Amino acid sequence: MGAWDQRENYVREGKPSYLDERRFTQVGRSVPRIDGPAKAKGESIYTADMVLPNMVYGKIKRCKEYAHAKIKKIDCSKALALPGVLAVLTGDEAPNKWGIVPASANETALAVDKVRFYGEGVAAVAAIDEETAEAACDLIEVEYEPLPVLLDPFESMARASEVIIHENAPDNIMHKGDQIYGDVDKAFEKCEYILEREFKTGRPQQCYIEPMSAVASYDTQNGLLRLWASSQVPHYLHRQMSIVLEMPMSKIRVTLPTVGGGFGGKGEAASSEFVACLLSRKLGMPVKVTYDRDEVFFTSKGRHPCYMKWKIGLDKDGYIQAVDFDNTLDKGAYAGWGVVVMFYTASMVHLPYKVPNARTHVRNVYTNKPTTGAMRGLGGVQPRFAMECMLDELAEMMGISPYELKMKNAIESGYTAINNMYTPHTEYKKCLQTAVEKSGYLEKHGKLPFGKGIGLAGGYYITGTAYTLYQSYKPHTSVTIKVDTEGGVTVLCAAAEIGQGCNTVMAQMAAEALGVHYEDVHVQTGDTEIGSFDLGSFASRLTYGSGYAIREAAKEINEKLKAMAGGVLGCRADQLIIKDRKIYSMFEPKFTIDWATVVQKYVNSVGALIATGHFSPPRRKGIDIITGNRVQGANIGHSPTFGFSCQVHEVDVDVETGRVYVKKVTEAGDCGTAVNPMSVDGQVEGSIVFNMGAALYEEMKFDANGKHLNPNFHDYKCPTFMEMPDMDTNIVESYDPTAPFGVKETGEGAVQPTFPAITNAIYDAIGVRFYEVPITPEMILKALKEKKEKEAGCGCGCS
């Protein structure tokens, strides 16, 4: 029995249960994930596990000499002469530019004319085995002309007249934008409390444990290309492949084997995928390209470092009046998701507090480092860090608890932000309240002994986006449900199960909608040919999007089955209910028939029972009808609904070593209906540890020439079992009446409060505020030393 069954207020008084849309039997159960046993037995096939007849292996030659250089000459003759080598490939053979955002697409399968970051691919080899391919890569001779290396975004802008990274970005700025809502300057004039601060965030990477892998098989007879890849966006990958290979999408089929995590890093196409396809087309043989861990570090697009300037003003009662936010992002070498992440940082200002006046200036700047991109909670984590820390500091200025300040400013259901972002439903205040009460925050905050601290922070995230990344008005998710006497119920959708558990949740929602049991449903995802259209796993969009489409498809199937059952039972179809594998009259229990019997009768007399449902998110921005102007910020930030959460972190700071130990985390989240509470808790626990790593340890490091110094798990430190805090996660009662089954997101919202909650806890522990993550032991020790010196006075009498 799931946690759902204990929630008495979900059995609503005065309404017959069959009419109560919120009373679920399949949704809300903590069932184990459907792919669990296969994964536990080592039977799940990941891309790197695949072997096709006659398959050969590809490897990519990477530039390990420079982070920025012109390619003068590539000589592959020695590599080609090596026995066992079948083909070589260079960038000029596939020069079409790809990128997930078409307006800024500027990557090529392999570098063309110049390399822009250390580790960029310059050529590739196909050989009979990986060892031969690796040896052949070493034999490829590349002549470079080094260019000045720009590693810092401010240096990059300052030196743009001297050196540029992309021809079409003469100022080295990928994109910039301003969003101004209300009168910020006037609002600040009336503020009683004003705080200005600068923040900086680090450069962590997703570090999914499965390195990217791709297997491509091109059929020279019929011109069909099959690609198996560890991706979280089969559709976008499909689209990019069509552009680079100059083949129609209908000739390409993308299939996902089991995927070993993504966290955004597999949310774009990868060179491995292009190289496998190009080599396979060249050879007419299947080709596999699997990355080593250092290749993942070079190419997986980690989180944008942000250099942020903030100004927040409160009136005398503590209500936020104005926010001024300036953000410079380190884009790395290529555009990728850059424009999207950049505008998300601007949008994130508007929730979960009421901000009546806001101004943001954002710019995303090219540097000669690996490209940054989409990483769990994209665009939200950095501004959330700053805002939640500043509200902590402002509360102290006012002499009130941060909890009180946050409760005072928190939004309510039905709130429309000044940028027109609309929140149909929120339980954010309940999240704050639950986490504070359960952790004893108010009793502990400011009262713990030196070295121990407690910190509070809130957050929110989108539940899917309002727009596709390219101009298109088609539904974002389509789900086909097939019901027959052989396969039972099959749900077909080209969504991506990357470990987050969408297949299990889709089975639960389909079972709920069809009135059958979760075990009766088969889910087929991750195939662009079999599944109905879906955009992919990103932006925490899938539970909502697929839930909506499932409900729509199921409605059509249910109507057909009810008509058939009505005829058999001799009662009106619209009085029939389908639940628990039975179809029965809501008024006369004697009119009952097994669901499977009706399916059989329908299939025998009519034929296959198939329906497709679609989901198109509501749009909130676009053209202003009155002025005719395009509304600022275009399409970023809007979502059908939003998830909310709050975390309270308790830390111990070792004042001798500078190490921070997160001891206990109390979390409360509003994810709407928890379709699978165990899975929700798993997402939240994973999120906390994930961002605890980026708050305290994780950082990709580069030397002065742009050489990546720690592209391995030995020197790049992810949290282990030893760092795991005690975690108390709480799902607050929530139901979004506008959402299918009342659902919202939880996969990315739960990473949002972690940075600021830890930072605020460190302040509570040692009285030092940090404005930069990761907060390393060196930073702690230095700050403690400075604090001690300041307290002791410097000896000049100034104290």
Add this chain to the structure above:
Amino acid sequence: MKQLIKLEINGRVYDVPVSPRDVLADVIRKKVGLTGTKKGCGMGDCGACTVLVEGKPILSCITLAITCNGKKITTVEGLALPDGQMHPIQEAFVNQGAIQCGFCTPGMLMSAKGLLARNPKPSLYDIKHEMSGNICRCTGFKRIIEAIEVASETMSEGVK
């Protein structure tokens, strides 16, 4: 160049030609064809490649296959009970929600098996300490610990 070695994997003997530089993980995955064992880093840092050699967990991606000549190896495929039922550790991982993407799971299971063989009733610290060579990026570790605790309970009941 190549040498024929004998590996007894999950109770079955394989004669495999290997070169001296071949690591055990590659031999198990590519030559024997048991792909349940995963390679996440190739440097012994993530633990996904953990297998048991003579009952002890080792990192197969930094172990030369040639050093395992004649030894008994257990991989994740050999964990299930003879009737095909899942081992209590596997069952606990599934039921406790200790699996998300599943890529670290084989290594986690083998490390847990090694731990419970040495220490059937591990404390929380024992579990954290002994499992700290295995990285999971999805779960935040909590449910893996719970699964090991549940498995420890189930297995000790079995002994009684």
